Amino acid sequence: MMSCEKRRVFGAAFVLLQGVVTAVFPQLSVKLAKKMIGKNFDNASDLxxxxxxxxxxxxxxxxxxxxxxxxxxxxxxxxxxxxxPENGASDEGSTESAT
Known part of the structure; x- marks a missing residue:
């Protein structure tokens, strides 16, 4: 099972990649939208x-x-x-106990 951190990193990388494709090649997004609309509407390819x-x-x-x-x-x-913070807390605790 993937940890939550790995999923977050994977999701962020996916969004980053999708953003690059959308920013550089917006016509691909337009073609995808036409294809999706075309499944439910007539003449969507004319848009x-x-x-x-x-x-x-x-x-x-x-x-x-x-x-x-x-x-x-x-x-x-x-x-x-x-x-x-864990190391800092343990260092502070040991400093206080030594003093």
Whole structure:
């Protein structure tokens, strides 16, 4: 079974990768949306994305990159900090008992 930290890292990496693809290749997201809409509606293949929609997709992709990257960057120091309070608390406790 994967630990919660590993799942969080995997999820952040997935969001980061999806954000990069969406920001760099927004037409792939448009094709996917057309395909999904086409299963329920007629003539969905005739739809065309406005330039504003493409810009919004790129902005969402950049936001996903920022969110995923921030999560990955903050995950590493959190692991090292979890060890230091324990060491700091035990050092303080030993200092107090010695004094």
């Amino acid at each position: 065309e994305a406005n330039p504003a929609y493409i810009r919004q997709l790129r902005a969402v992709g950049v936001g996903m990159v920022a969110a995923g990257g921030t999560t990955l960057l903050l995950e590493r120091p959190q692991e090292t900090e979890s060890g230091s």
